[in-house]
Amino acid sequence: MRVLSVNVGQPTAAHVGNRTIVTGIRKHPVPGRVRVTAQGLDGDRVINRRHHGGPDQAVYVYTREDYDHWEETLGRAPEPGLFGENLLVGGLESAGVRVGERFRVGAVLLEVTAPRIPCGTLGARMEDAGFVKRFAQARRPGFYTRVLETGDVGRGDGVTRETAAPVGAPTVAEVFDAWLGGKPDRATLERSLAAPLAARFRRGLEEMLST
Numbered sequence: 001m002r003v004l005s006v007n008v009g010q011p012t013a014a015h016v017g018n019r020t021i022v023t024g025i026r027k028h029p030v031p032g033r034v035r036v037t038a039q040g041l042d043g044d045r046v047i048n049r050r051h052h053g054g055p056d057q058a059v060y061v062y063t064r065e066d067y068d069h070w071e072e073t074l075g076r077a078p079e080p081g082l083f084g085e086n087l088l089v090g091g092l093e094s095a096g097v098r099v100g101e102r103f104r105v106g107a108v109l110l111e112v113t114a115p116r117i118p119c120g121t122l123g124a125r126m127e128d129a130g131f132v133k134r135f136a137q138a139r140r141p142g143f144y145t146r147v148l149e150t151g152d153v154g155r156g157d158g159v160t161r162e163t164a165a166p167v168g169a170p171t172v173a174e175v176f177d178a179w180l181g182g183k184p185d186r187a188t189l190e191r192s193l194a195a196p197l198a199a200r201f202r203r204g205l206e207e208m209l210s211t
Contacts, residue, residue: 001091001159003105004064005029005080008044025125027081033154036108038147041086055146056113056198062142064090069140083116084125085142089159094142095173098165099195105159107151112165113198115141115176136180143172144198169195179204 009027027044035042040058062085071077080088087105094115101112118135128134135141170178170192178184178192179201189209193202 003157005088007081025084029080033152057144059145060085061087065093066140098169100165100169102163104162106153106157109149110145114144114201115172141176
């Protein structure tokens with residue numbers, strides 16, 4: 001596995017329905033090495049911190065294998081950063097990665113915390129309001145990570161799976177389905193909550209369990 005692109009973004013305007021919003025989803029590859037802290041990548045701005053960013057969702061990772069799917073579906077090769085990812089990595093598919101897995105990326109240690117949930121901003125980025133539904137149906141969400149060890153990353157860095165997920169930890173796709181597909185069964189919720197989920201997802205699944 002290897003880093004194919006390191007991407008950061010600054011605030012830009014986007015149209016969501018009849019509203020204009022400011023978003024940091026438009027990310028672009030950067031040369032050289034980029035510092036990664038507990039809050040994310042230097043030079044990257046996250047605007048909507050209610051749903052994105054913060055220490056539990058500091059780095060968003062997408063994969064070349066997922067891009068291959070979109071290349072076939074869209075009929076063109078997506079440019080790195082199209083989906084708002086900070087790191088484009090080759091060598092795995094995001095859906096099968098488990099919450100709690102740890103990956104060494106260059107000098108940085110990342111822990112998987114949650115899938116990316118599509119929203120209207122993604123539709124605006126793709127200039128297609130229907131893309132949110134297409135992204136959900138594809139079940140190729142990419143994954144958020146927290147930063148356990150800071151450092152710098154650059155294109156070409158090796159990526160190694162340093163620690164397996166806890167026994168019984170859900171896959172990224174399972175959490176994605178639980179979040180979008182209505183209330184899952186109690187066993188699935190309990191198994192998910194036993195994993196080191198991002199705080200936002202933990203709160204959501206706890207609410208499902210309590211109702």
